[in-house]
Amino acid sequence: MRTDERIALAMAELLRRQGYAATGINQLARAAGAPTGSIYHHFKGGKREVAAAALRQTGAAYIQLLPLLLDPHPDLATGVEAAFAAAARDMESTGWANMCPVGVVTAEIADVEPELREIAAEVMQVWVEEGSRYLAGRGLSEQEAHTVIHALLAALEGAFVLARGMRSAEPFLAAGRTLAVYVGALEAAEAAAGPAATAGAAGPAGPGPATGTGRPPTAGRA
Amino acid sequence: MRTDERIALAMAELLRRQGYAATGINQLARAAGAPTGSIYHHFKGGKREVAAAALRQTGAAYIQLLPLLLDPHPDLATGVEAAFAAAARDMESTGWANMCPVGVVTAEIADVEPELREIAAEVMQVWVEEGSRYLAGRGLSEQEAHTVIHALLAALEGAFVLARGMRSAEPFLAAGRTLAVYVGALEAAEAAAGPAATAGAAGPAGPGPATGTGRPPTAGRA
DNA sequence: GTCTTTCTAGAGAGACCTTTCTAGTCGTGC
DNA sequence: GCACGACTAGAAAGGTCTCTCTAGAAAGAC
Numbered sequence: 105m106r107t108d109e110r111i112a113l114a115m116a117e118l119l120r121r122q123g124y125a126a127t128g129i130n131q132l133a134r135a136a137g138a139p140t141g142s143i144y145h146h147f148k149g150g151k152r153e154v155a156a157a158a159l160r161q162t163g164a165a166y167i168q169l170l171p172l173l174l175d176p177h178p179d180l181a182t183g184v185e186a187a188f189a190a191a192a193r194d195m196e197s198t199g200w201a202n203m204c205p206v207g208v209v210t211a212e213i214a215d216v217e218p219e220l221r222e223i224a225a226e227v228m229q230v231w232v233e234e235g236s237r238y239l240a241g242r243g244l245s246e247q248e249a250h251t252v253i254h255a256l257l258a259a260l261e262g263a264f265v266l267a268r269g270m271r272s273a274e275p276f277l278a279a280g281r282t283l284a285v286y287v288g289a290l291e292a293a294e295a296a297a298g299p300a301a302t303a304g305a306a307g308p309a310g311p312g313p314a315t316g317t318g319r320p321p322t323a324g325r326a
Numbered sequence: 327m328r329t330d331e332r333i334a335l336a337m338a339e340l341l342r343r344q345g346y347a348a349t350g351i352n353q354l355a356r357a358a359g360a361p362t363g364s365i366y367h368h369f370k371g372g373k374r375e376v377a378a379a380a381l382r383q384t385g386a387a388y389i390q391l392l393p394l395l396l397d398p399h400p401d402l403a404t405g406v407e408a409a410f411a412a413a414a415r416d417m418e419s420t421g422w423a424n425m426c427p428v429g430v431v432t433a434e435i436a437d438v439e440p441e442l443r444e445i446a447a448e449v450m451q452v453w454v455e456e457g458s459r460y461l462a463g464r465g466l467s468e469q470e471a472h473t474v475i476h477a478l479l480a481a482l483e484g485a486f487v488l489a490r491g492m493r494s495a496e497p498f499l500a501a502g503r504t505l506a507v508y509v510g511a512l513e514a515a516e517a518a519a520g521p522a523a524t525a526g527a528a529g530p531a532g533p534g535p536a537t538g539t540g541r542p543p544t545a546g547r548a
Numbered sequence: 549g550t551c552t553t554t555c556t557a558g559a560g561a562g563a564c565c566t567t568t569c570t571a572g573t574c575g576t577g578c
Numbered sequence: 579g580c581a582c583g584a585c586t587a588g589a590a591a592g593g594t595c596t597c598t599c600t601a602g603a604a605a606g607a608c
Contacts, residue, residue: 107585123434125347129566139587140567146585150567201437207484210491211430212345215423224491232492254488254500255481262429262484266476269432269446270454278476285511286504329555351596361557362597368555372597 108146108157111136116158119205123212124155124220155209156223162205163227167234180242181288184256188280191260192273200271207261231257243294244287252290256283330368330379333358338380341427345434346377346442377431378445384427385449389456402464403510406478410502413482414495422493429483453479465516466509474512478505 105113114136118127129151133140147153173190177183195202206224214221232253239249259279266275327335336358340349351373355362369375395412399405417424428446436443454475461471481501488497 122438123345123347125345126435126438128564130564141569141588142586144567203433206491207487208433211425211433211487213348214490216344216348221491225493228488228491250496251500251503254497255504258484258488258497258501259477259481260484261487262480262482265429265433265483265487266450266480268436269428269443269450271447274472275476275480278473279480281473282477282505282508285508289507289511350594352594363558363599364556366597 107136107138107142111138111143111146111154112157112161115154116162116205119155119158119208120203121201123208124151124217125213127151152217152219155220159206159209159220159223159227163230166204166206167231170235170238174238174242179288180239180244180291181284184287185280185284188260188263188276188283189273191263192267192276192280195264195267195276196273200268203264203268204261207264211265228257244290248290252283252287255286259283329358329360329364333360333365333368333376334379334383337376338384338427341377341380341430342425343423345430346439347435349373374439374441377442381428381431381442381445381449385452388426388428389453392457392460396460396464401510402461402466402513403506406509407502407506410482410485410498410505413485414489414498414502417486417489417498418495422490425486425490426483429486433487450479466512470512474505474509477508481505 111132115127115132118132118135129140129143132151132154133143136143143154144150147157149156170187173187174180174183177186206227209217209220210224210228214224232250235253235257236246236249239252240246244252259282263275263279267273333354337349337354340354340357351362351365354373354376355365358365365376366372369379371378392409395409396402396405399408428449431439431442432446432450436446454472457475457479458468458471461474462468466474481504485497485501489495
């Protein structure tokens with residue numbers, strides 16, 4: 105493994121656990137098994153640039169998990185619930201420490217480090233784009249895919265935070281369940297409207313003009 | 327306003343914007359308009375103790391918003407969606423900076439500062455307890471109230487993070503919508519089962535044995 | 549008034565941080 | 579063999595951080 109890769113990886117791991125400000129260059133050097141000088145050789149921009157590389161790397165890796173976790177499940181709703189349960193197990197097995205570095209850094213220093221905030225925004229934008237493309241491929245309308253991926257990412261990042269604080273899987277399980285119900289209702293509506301609506305004119309108009317807000321029509325409100 | 331209150335308040339504000347590690351005692355002193363010595367006079371435990379006070383204060387204030395935001399809406403689903411929309415507006419009006427300090431600190435240094443993590447956990451536990459009590463008072467079963475409050479808090483904290491990074495209200499709006507649909511389906515089911523089910527034997531068994539997982543029965547899955 | 553407690557005020561100590569800088573080592577092309 | 583770029587190695591500079599310490603002001607009891 106190349107030294108610069110080792111450095112970025114070690115940074116990602118440290119960001120996960122203690123954030124940006126608390127992570128020092130010397131600590132990073134120890135963690136990566138590299139001297140201080142090497143860090144500045146590979147990353148002229150210093151700590152900030154290492155963090156940027158770590159964020160990009162982690163971001164790309166995270167979004168690849170989406171198809172990996174959802175493809176095995178023929179219906180999306182079950183897949184979503186299973187994915188959140190898997191995330192919960194992963195968190196627990198790492199002692200509730202395995203946060204998403206992108207979320208940590210964004211929460212921590214979005215105002216103080218505008219450059220890193222921009223990189224985090226790019227990463228998140230990719231999540232939204234690739235995620236909604238995947239969901240659209242699974243039969244959701246473009247508009248609904250957009251809504252679901254935003255809600256899913258928000259629920260996931262928030263569940264990380266709550267689970268980490270409370271050391272409990274509950275936030276993941278509850279978030280997974282509510283999202284699964286939402287997605288399940290969407291799928292049921294699509295199925296009821298017939299597969300032509302999906303394969304054919306799956307425009308942003310959705311299932312019908314009466315539900316223009318993008319709500320699943322089966323889950324009516326009082 | 328007392329000096330110690332001013333210090334804790336300034337700390338909360340700094341935690342919101344730049345997290346714990348990046349916030350220095352001198353910066354805190356400047357922000358609070360108090361000399362360094364005063365901080366250590368009022369908070370013998372130093373920076374950590376100030377942060378602890380700030381977290382407790384903010385946590386208590388946050389959960390009071392729940393009834394304030396939801397009471398005006400006769401049905402819970404509309405209220406939830408409106409509350410998320412309000413949070414989005416608030417974030418935007420502060421330049422996407424108005425994070426929840428509890429979430430920031432938890433994400434940032436849960437591993438490095440176990441004492442603060444425990445306080446964050448206490449605060450979150452109170453959120454869950456008071457929140458689910460409120461939701462149960464609004465007609466949800468105890469089990470569903472528990473699920474909804476966890477999902478709601480996760481979605482909220484996550485939406486803070488995503489919105490802050492992307493500078494977009496979308497995460498709030500999407501999270502609000504999915505949760506509103508979930509809660510709306512619950513309310514519809516309760517109404518269909520008759521008000522006796524709420525006032526009477528609203529045990530953990532839920533609306534029926536076939537939906538023992540706590541899912542709203544109207545939002546069926548394919 | 550005087551005593552006592554509480555709080556304000558900021559200088560200073562000692563540790564740690566990021567970054568720079570100088571040497572030295574390894575590997576490759578000729 | 580020799581030169582040269584890429585990289586390793588860590589010491590040192592200069593700054594900032596947390597926390598301690600001493601001195602003085604304000605407020606209340608008597």
